[in-house]
Each structure stands twice: as structure tokens, then as C-alpha cells.
Amino acid sequence: MFDNKSDKLLLEMEEGDAAPEDQHPRCEHGPTVLFYRQSQLPGQGYYACSAHRDSKLCNYHLPANQWKGQPCGTKLPKQDYPLPSRKTAHPATPDPTLSLTALSQDKVNAQYFFDEAALNFLANQCENIGASKVICMGAPRLHFHLRHKLQSFLLDLDERFAEYLGSEEFCLYNMCNNQFFYDRKPFEQFLEGTSSDQLVIVTDPPFGCRTELISHTLRSLRKLHNQINRLPSTPLSIFWIYPYYSANHIRKEMPELEMCDYRINYTNHLRYTNVGKQSRFCGSPVRLFTNVPLRLLQLPLEEGYKYCPKCDCHTAKENLHCNSCEKCPSVNGQTYKHCESCDACVKPNYVHCSNCRRCTQKEGHNCSFYQTKQHCWLCGQKGHIETKCLSLQKRRANYTKGCLLCGKRNHREKRCSYRTKYFREHCFMNETTIQIL
Known part of the structure; x- marks a missing residue:
């Protein structure tokens, strides 16, 4: 349950049951979880309680290199x-x-x-x-x-x-x-x-x-x-x-x-x-x-929900269907707006930044920092936008406006028909993986 942003979580429990004692030490709340900081290697992490994020409530802490695969900590028999x-x-x-x-x-x-x-x-x-x-x-x-x-x-x-x-x-x-x-x-x-x-x-x-x-x-x-x-x-x-x-x-x-x-x-x-x-x-x-x-x-109509025949499901009355995106896009209870430049629906208070090729929360933001948090619409990787994508830098058309793959201005790279020339995409259970050809 640790939510410290400087920690990265490793889960090594066996699928189907709690971690056996020869894999993870135990505290009074059962098998612990192995954590390590992003600057550390996995073997340099530590075991801590899975249920308590406050060391005052459960102060179990064991460096990973001290765990020898033998029972330690509190383990009570079931009875x-x-x-x-x-x-x-x-x-x-x-x-x-x-x-x-x-x-x-x-x-x-x-x-x-x-x-x-x-x-x-x-x-x-x-x-x-x-x-x-x-x-x-x-x-x-x-x-x-x-x-x-x-x-x-x-x-x-x-x-x-x-x-x-x-x-x-x-x-x-x-x-x-x-x-x-x-x-x-x-x-x-x-x-x-x-x-x-x-x-x-x-x-x-x-x-x-x-x-x-x-x-x-x-x-x-x-x-x-x-x-x-x-x-x-x-x-x-x-x-x-x-x-x-x-x-x-x-x-x-x-x-x-x-x-x-x-x-x-x-x-x-x-x-x-x-x-x-x-x-x-x-x-x-x-x-x-x-x-x-x-x-x-x-979803109950009397509580402010409606049926969307195009999506074939119930949604909030504020969530208006977008024919361009082909879905009811809102997730936060507001009515989203469609941005033609982004070719996507965004929150109503967002403004478009031509440098970032995205809608952002506010004007005057730090473009360089903002772009490191974005996913590239070309390769799917996080950390850059399309104009800085090295994977297709030599193969894509050199368009400064509109779609970087075909040059047309009525859509963005996410829905370009030319994608099949550059990518092989596989969608499984709502997750898409992109392979560059």
C-alpha cells in the first residue's frame, strides 16, 4: 500500500495464494511486500508490511539482502x-x-x-x-x-x-x-x-x-x-x-x-x-x-443517467456523445469539448498548445517538462511528443502542420490511414501494443 512516489513496487507473490514463507518474510499482517527505490537495484530493496503505510502502526522493515529465506517476523499458527x-x-x-x-x-x-x-x-x-x-x-x-x-x-x-x-x-x-x-x-x-x-x-x-x-x-x-x-x-x-x-x-x-x-x-x-x-x-x-x-x-435514470444508443450503454447525462471520437468521452462528470487540433475530446477548461501539440491545463506552462509526461502518438512510448519521435524521424513525411504521417489537417496520427505503413498494432483487452515496421 506504499504510495510514496520515490518507491517502486516489486511483487513476487505466487499467483493463487499468499507468498510462501520461503519467499517473503512475514509480519503480523501476513506476508510482506518487497519495495525498492527507483535508484536502487531490486536486491537492494526492503520488505515492509503490505497493509500499513505508517511505520508507527507496523514498523516491520527488513533489508532484502538480509532475508535468507527462513521464517522471521511474526507468524502465528492458524489456531x-x-x-x-x-x-x-x-x-x-x-x-x-x-x-x-x-x-x-x-x-x-x-x-x-x-x-x-x-x-x-x-x-x-x-x-x-x-x-x-x-x-x-x-x-x-x-x-x-x-x-x-x-x-x-x-x-x-x-x-x-x-x-x-x-x-x-x-x-x-x-x-x-x-x-x-x-x-x-x-x-x-x-x-x-x-x-x-x-x-x-x-x-x-x-x-x-x-x-x-x-x-x-x-x-x-x-x-x-x-x-x-x-x-x-x-x-x-x-x-x-x-x-x-x-x-x-x-x-x-x-x-x-x-x-x-x-x-x-x-x-x-x-x-x-x-x-x-x-x-x-x-x-x-x-x-x-x-x-x-x-x-x-x-444506471438509474432518476439519478441523472441516460442511455446512449451509439455506445450501447448507460452514461451520465453530462457525458455527450462525440461523433468524431465515436464515444462518450467524459470521465470526471464534466461535459468535454472536441479539440480539432488534437483530434480528441478534452476537459472544458483545457487550452491548446501548438508547441506541445496537446491541450493542457493552463497557458504559460513549461513545454519541455509537460512533453516528458506525454505518450507519443506515433510509437506509443512516454517521454516525448510526435515531432521528437526518433523511431520514425527518418521515415515520416516532414509536415509541420496537420498529421505527421500524411499531412492532412483533418485528423492526427492516432487515426491516420497511413498508420499501417509504419506500425503493426495489436489490441487485446483494451491494451494496445505498437510495433514499428
Whole structure:
């Protein structure tokens, strides 16, 4: 969960389970994660807690060169994990999230609970896709909302829920390393006899959590489900709740996920809601990322959503379809505008910079620095724009205006018919790779 920009994360956990002790040392929160700074080689990194970003909460720190593949740190046998008193919960058990004090440590397990509209929306989508079982990973209020409608199992790091739920529907769990702190057998029994189209995973991880860790856990749960039910490598339906500005991080790890326009609101967060003086002017930035086809999701018209027949899916009413881009382009709740020079839709407050060949947030910016953050529309690499692309510098036409490949001014290189002369492009699960010919 470390989000320090100077750190780069290495994940070496085995697919399908938490890292075995001969690969990673353990702290009291399960297998640790190997980090190293960008200026270091992997062998010079360090192991730290996967769940806590604050060393005051978990101060485990072990230099990688000191790890000898032997157990170190705290590892409790399964039967020795501290268990609070467990009750056999009845479906009519009151929702404890309405009375419990929400955990508020943003660096580990701050709890923000869905509002009633979000609960109803998520429940409706589970039913729409035909799910009969739901894994609520870090979504306790949704679990209590669903348990009288569908079969639901809660995986959460807050052991207070063990006082309200029996082992047949709750396990103390660290989603950052797929660590089950109680007996995993009841969860495995929950998965038994369930086909892939009957099960959906809904996860609402802390927004500071590394997407590498969550995606690894989701793949691990999928593999466990397939093993238990003796299925081939079959995907499971996923609803991942996360801010829209983390979309690139999610797609990098799980390119099969697409973003739904529905805005998730929380009852106890001042900014991630559409009510209150401190709410964002364009609503909550929290969205639903899913591998379920967006056309199957029914966004409520009464909450300001509409159906776009050209996209064949529901979208926000502010998200106007662009015939040039052939999509509803907005991601942040604003109405985007189409820039003819960029040949793309951009945020309404953006201005076009002829030097950068891009629309930017403001005029008078540092062009050199800005261009180092851009992806070249020619080779697809980050760090330069098209006019400085060395890969095709000798082969492209020398046009100073318009498309650099053909010279026409009614489009940019991204959609030029001449691309096939220079590139071989392969698209798989929303991710495009470019090979220069």
C-alpha cells in the first residue's frame, strides 16, 4: 500500500495464494511486500508490511539482502490467531456499520461506507448479471445490505465484524496479500458448487492501496475458485470501486476492466459525495471498474443517467456523445469539448498548445517538462511528443502542420490511414501494443 512516489513496487507473490514463507518474510499482517527505490537495484530493496503505510502502526522493515529465506517476523499458527467471540448471525441482524465508529486511519484501513443509492445500485447490478453469490472484499455495509437478498461473504481487516457474523459469512482478511487470518475452509465451502457466472467479487479497497496488490489478490481468488470447482482458467465478474483518476493504474494491471460512469457516494466522506458544502462540483470521483460488459449495467435514470444508443450503454447525462471520437468521452462528470487540433475530446477548461501539440491545463506552462509526461502518438512510448519521435524521424513525411504521417489537417496520427505503413498494432483487452515496421 506504499504510495510514496520515490518507491517502486516489486511483487513476487505466487499467483493463487499468499507468498510462501520461503519467499517473503512475514509480519503480523501476513506476508510482506518487497519495495525498492527507483535508484536502487531490486536486491537492494526492503520488505515492509503490505497493509500499513505508517511505520508507527507496523514498523516491520527488513533489508532484502538480509532475508535468507527462513521464517522471521511474526507468524502465528492458524489456531493461535486472536479470535473475538463469534456469533451465529441471523439475516435480520442489524447492520453494525450504522452504529460502529468508522476506522479513520487513512494510511491503513479508513472506513467509508456506501450511501443508500450506491448500495441499491450495486445490489441491482449483481442481480442484473445473474449473480447468486457475492464476495464483499472490504465492503462491509454492502454485505449487510445483500445478505437478505443474495448469499454474501465478507472479507475484511476489521475483526469487530466477527462479533456479528459467523464463520460461514466472515473471515478476517488482508486484501493486500490475500492473507486469511481465520480458517479458510468456510470461505472455500462458500465457493463450492458455484459457476463463474454465479459469482461476483465486489472490492472497495483503500484508495492509497497499490493496484498491483489488489489485482494480484483478485487473480488469486479467481484461481482458488477455479481450482475448487475444477474449472479451466475462467474469469470471474469483478466490481472494483476506485477513483476515476486511478484508471490508468488499474488498466495497467487488469486491462480487461472498463470504467462505468456511475458515481459512488459515501455517507461519511466530505468530498466523495454529492451533498454538503465541501462536495466536489462535478460529484464524487469514485467509479465502478468492471469486466462485465457495460451494456449489461443499468444506471438509474432518476439519478441523472441516460442511455446512449451509439455506445450501447448507460452514461451520465453530462457525458455527450462525440461523433468524431465515436464515444462518450467524459470521465470526471464534466461535459468535454472536441479539440480539432488534437483530434480528441478534452476537459472544458483545457487550452491548446501548438508547441506541445496537446491541450493542457493552463497557458504559460513549461513545454519541455509537460512533453516528458506525454505518450507519443506515433510509437506509443512516454517521454516525448510526435515531432521528437526518433523511431520514425527518418521515415515520416516532414509536415509541420496537420498529421505527421500524411499531412492532412483533418485528423492526427492516432487515426491516420497511413498508420499501417509504419506500425503493426495489436489490441487485446483494451491494451494496445505498437510495433514499428
